[in-house]
Each structure stands twice: as C-alpha cells, then as structure tokens.
Amino acid sequence: MSLPLLALSLLLLSPPGALAGDGYPPSSSKPILTPISKDASRYTIPIKNGAPLVLDLAGPLVWSKCPPPLGTDPCKSGVCAVAAETLSANATDGKNPLYPVSFPANVACAPESMLAPLPSGAAGVAGLARTPMSLPSQVASRLKVSRQFALCLPGAAIFGGGPFQLLASPPVELAEGLRQNPIQLVDNPRNGGYYIRLHGISVNMEPLALPAGAFDLDARHGTGGVTLSTVTPYTTLRPDIYRALRDAFERVTSGIPRAPPVAPFQMCYKSSAFGYTRLGPAVANIDLVLDGGRIWQLPGASSLVGVNDQTLCFAFLEMGPETEKAVPGSPAVIIGGYQLEDHLMLFDLEKGTLGLSGLLLGIRTNCGNFNFTTGSSS
Numbered sequence: 001m002s003l004p005l006l007a008l009s010l011l012l013l014s015p016p017g018a019l020a021g022d023g024y025p026p027s028s029s030k031p032i033l034t035p036i037s038k039d040a041s042r043y044t045i046p047i048k049n050g051a052p053l054v055l056d057l058a059g060p061l062v063w064s065k066c067p068p069p070l071g072t073d074p075c076k077s078g079v080c081a082v083a084a085e086t087l088s089a090n091a092t093d094g095k096n097p098l099y100p101v102s103f104p105a106n107v108a109c110a111p112e113s114m115l116a117p118l119p120s121g122a123a124g125v126a127g128l129a130r131t132p133m134s135l136p137s138q139v140a141s142r143l144k145v146s147r148q149f150a151l152c153l154p155g156a157a158i159f160g161g162g163p164f165q166l167l168a169s170p171p172v173e174l175a176e177g178l179r180q181n182p183i184q185l186v187d188n189p190r191n192g193g194y195y196i197r198l199h200g201i202s203v204n205m206e207p208l209a210l211p212a213g214a215f216d217l218d219a220r221h222g223t224g225g226v227t228l229s230t231v232t233p234y235t236t237l238r239p240d241i242y243r244a245l246r247d248a249f250e251r252v253t254s255g256i257p258r259a260p261p262v263a264p265f266q267m268c269y270k271s272s273a274f275g276y277t278r279l280g281p282a283v284a285n286i287d288l289v290l291d292g293g294r295i296w297q298l299p300g301a302s303s304l305v306g307v308n309d310q311t312l313c314f315a316f317l318e319m320g321p322e323t324e325k326a327v328p329g330s331p332a333v334i335i336g337g338y339q340l341e342d343h344l345m346l347f348d349l350e351k352g353t354l355g356l357s358g359l360l361l362g363i364r365t366n367c368g369n370f371n372f373t374t375g376s377s378s
Contacts, residue, residue: 030091030093030098031158031160031161031162032092032101032139033090034047036153037052038154039119039121041233042230042231047088047126047135048085048124049088049123052119053125054118054126055125056128057194057231058127058128058194058227059128059129060129060134060191062105062106062108062125062134063107063114063125064085064109064124064125065110065111066083081109082109084104084105084106087103088102094162095371101143105135107124128151129192130192130349135159136149136159140160145159146160150346153337153341154368155369164346164370166344166366166369166370167369167371172365178346178357182348182353182355183290183291183356184353187219187352188217188219190329193227193229193327194227194228195217195227196227197215197291198226198288198289198333201244203249203284206248207289208241210241223330223331224332226333227327229334229336230337232334234305234338235334235335235338236316237319238333239318242317246314246318253269253284256269256270256283259310259311260311262308262311262313265313265314265317266314271310272310276300277299277300279299279300280299280301280302280304280361283300297359298339301359303315303316315339342360343359343360344360
C-alpha cells in the first residue's frame with residue numbers, strides 16, 4: 001500500500017498554500033466523524049462521495065482512481081497527477097454526528113490497476129501517516145482543527161480531536177483519560193508510520209526468551225521496530241519472534257484439543273474446548289510490555305480468531321516475502337488490524353503520541369457502539 005513516488009510527486013506538485021483553504025467557506029472548527037466498516041480484512045471510510053477509501057496508517061497521502069480526462073495512465077516518468085477533490089463527513093461533538101461537512105483535499109491520481117488489490121467497490125486509500133499530505137493533516141489544515149485523530153476499529157473515526165463517547169451503561173467518554181497518559185511514538189525517518197517501543201512479550205506472565213534489541217528500530221536504515229498497521233490483517237512477526245511466541249502459546253494450551261490448521265494460520269483448536277468470558281475464549285493472556293512497564297494485554301478475543309463454527313486459530317502470523325508489500329521497512333513486529341480491533345486509539349501528530357485503551361469488551365462496550373443518531377448542533 002506504500003506509494004513513495006506518488007507521495008514525492010504530490011509534494012512537488014502541490015502549489016504553495018494548497019492546503020490553506022482559500023476560497024472556501026470558513027469552518028466551524030469542529031472535528032469530523034465518519035463510520036469505519038470492515039470489508040473482508042480491510043477497514044474503509046465512506047468519505048469520498050460516499051465511496052469507501054481503505055484506511056492505511058502508514059499511507060502518506062490520499063489517492064484514488066483518476067477522474068477524466070487524466071485517463072488510465074496518469075503517471076509519466078514517476079510523476080503522477082494531483083486532483084483537487086471534495087471529501088465529505090459529519091461535524092461531531094464526540095457523541096453524535098451533527099451536520100454534514102464537505103471540504104477540498106489534494107488527492108493523488110492512480111491508474112485503475114492500482115485498485116485491483118483493494119476490496120470490491122473501494123475507490124482508493126486514505127493514508128493516515130505522520131506526513132503533510134495524509135488525511136489527518138489535510139483535515140487539520142482545511143477545517144482548522146487539531147492534528148489529532150481517533151480510530152476505533154471497526155466503528156468510528158474522528159479527525160480533529162475532542163471527546164469520543166461510546167454507548168454503554170452509562171455512556172462512557174474515553175478520550176480525555178487516554179490523553180493524560182499517552183505512549184510516546186518512535187520516529188522512523190524512512191516513513192511516516194506509527195511505531196511504538198516494545199520491550200518484551202510475555203505469555204501467561206512468562207517473558208519470551210529473545211535477545212536484547214530484538215524489537216529495536218534501526219533509525220539509519222528504517223528497518224526493524226514495532227509498527228501499527230490497518231492493512232495487515234493479523235499481527236505479523238519476524239520468524240524468530242513469531243516462533244518464540246507460538247511455542248510459548250502452544251505450551252500453555254497443551255491440554256486443549258487441536259484442530260487441523262486453516263491457512264494462513266499454523267495452530268488451531270476445537271472451539272468447543274474453550275470456556276468463554278466477555279474477553280473472549282478463556283485462555284492465557286499475551287502481554288506486550290511497553291515503556292514504563294505498561295502492559296498492552298491481549299486476551300482470548302485478540303489472540304484467537306474463529307475461522308468456522310468449530311475452529312479457533314492462533315491469530316498471529318510469521319513474516320514472509322509478502323509482508324514488505326503492505327508495510328515497508330521490514331519491521332520486527334507489525335501489530336495488525338485484528339489485534340487493534342475494539343481498542344480506542346488516539347493519535348496526536350503534533351506531540352507524536354498515541355493514547356491507547358485496553359480491550360473495550362472489558363468495560364462492556366465495543367467500537368461498534370458509537371451513536372450515529374444525529375445530535376443537536378447547538
């Protein structure tokens with residue numbers, strides 16, 4: 001999903017002040033809201049004339065199929081055309097949509113052949129990276145809101161900061177608390193993706209035996225490190241890390257009846273053998289150890305995935321040659337969409353931080369519980 005030539009060309013072709021919003025009505029400076037749907041293993045938002053754009057956390061820009069008269073070959077000598085297009089969403093108070101909002105955006109043109117890997121009906125990609133031409137940066141510039149955005153997969157995205165409330169008993173506002181104690185992102189000078197510092201992984205509170213520096217980012221070459229990805233369906237790990245994690249999980253589940261593996265997964269179980277809690281199948285937790293000893297806990301709902309009515313599989317994959325196509329730079333760990341689901345993530349592009357909730361199922365709600373009933377704009 002990486003488009004380095006398009007990104008470079010777009011930056012070169014964008015005229016001075018292209019994001020200043022001149023000639024358009026002044027904004028009310030409210031954040032904007034859009035629903036997030038899941039199509040197969042990709043997440044989309046209907047922000048381009050109602051047509052879905054695929055969310056890509058590492059994507060440097062917004063791109064879609066070129067409109068006429070640019071035709072099917074908009075790129076010549078590595079330079080691609082840029083179209084000024086209108087994107088649409090709803091203003092929000094963080095609790096409900098309020099009223100429709102449309103705004104102009106610079107959208108890179110791509111030949112129709114580039115749409116082939118996308119879900120059926122997708123019109124392009126909404127890049128969310130820490131770059132000037134990503135969707136969050138363009139929204140902030142056009143609508144005069146903060147360079148923050150919130151993702152809750154699959155469910156809702158808010159661009160521009162503010163509250164983020166989910167239906168529960170009673171309704172719960174999550175954003176402010178997450179902003180008080182965020183995770184500092186790690187800069188990768190080679191791309192604008194979202195990297196976090198990981199110090200270790202434990203299974204059932206037992207640390208994996210890995211060499212020092214196994215998760216480190218090589219800033220000079222932009223390789224290694226731990227990144228978040230919405231276009232990688234499941235968390236994918238370098239072979240040495242994956243095998244250590246798989247073997248540890250296999251040991252703590254040795255008494256659970258196995259099922260035949262279902263591709264692409266290596267280890268599967270009979271689902272009837274598990275008890276269930278509101279955090280999913282009752283199984284040992286996988287803990288990601290972050291800065292300051294903080295723990296990102298992955299219970300059964302995040303570590304096991306149902307592939308049919310009888311089978312649950314270990315929802316982690318071993319890195320292979322195809323990984324580079326989705327996430328450049330050969331990270332040590334790519335935390336994929338399945339493990340990000342039902343967590344609220346608050347990205348602050350100015351401060352370089354990530355606010356991260358635990359699994360929302362633990363507080364009896366989920367990302368699908370945003371109230372999309374139109375509220376009052378007063």
